Amino acid sequence: MIDGTAVDTRPTKIMYVAEATAHAGRDGYVTSQDGQLELKVAMPPALGGDGNGTNPEQLFAAGYSSCFHNALVMVGRRSGSTVAAKVGIGPNKRRGYGLAVALSVSLPVVDQDVAAKLVDEAHDVCPYSNATRGNIEVTILLG
Missing domain, CATH: 2.20.25.10 (N-terminal domain of TfIIb)
Known part of the structure; x- marks a missing residue:
């Protein structure tokens, strides 16, 4: 929204x-x-x-990290960056299970403010981010 x-x-x-x-x-x-x-x-x-x-969580983590990294490269036109994803699974309040994602983004030799802007832009572009937005908790850590 x-x-x-x-x-x-x-x-x-x-x-x-x-x-x-x-x-x-x-x-x-x-x-x-x-x-x-x-x-x-x-x-x-x-x-x-x-x-x-x-397991499905590893496959999701691989897909999300790869997709987000591609979006980051696309918006930033930078190489040398990495994106690692952690996907957690656990019971939810509806008798089922839910997921939570933590993306760790590394943008060496990029100013922190510029890196934060690139990460925000990548989060807007990435299809996985768009698919999960509002559905599961996604935390992005910039290091």
Whole structure:
């Protein structure tokens, strides 16, 4: 929302569609339609699993950090930066589960005020940020 007005972040034109299929839930595997992705998935030990595979939260963290970093490069035209994502999962108040994200952004050799402006612009551009805005807590740490 800007000044109390909802901002429409839906795409006006679909330019690419990613397709993936989960087999056997959190203790199975995931594949992409183009064959580029085939991963074993498993519950992490913290949630009672054996941890012998990746999990949806790791995949989300990888996607969000990669997407946000690309948005940062796009708005800042700078290299040498990094974005790390931490995705937390836990019970919510509606008998389900929710996510929380912390993005750690490193912009070496950039003035702190300039870096903060670039991060704000990237947060406006990034599709993951637009998809999660108002739905889950996203904290951005600039270091």
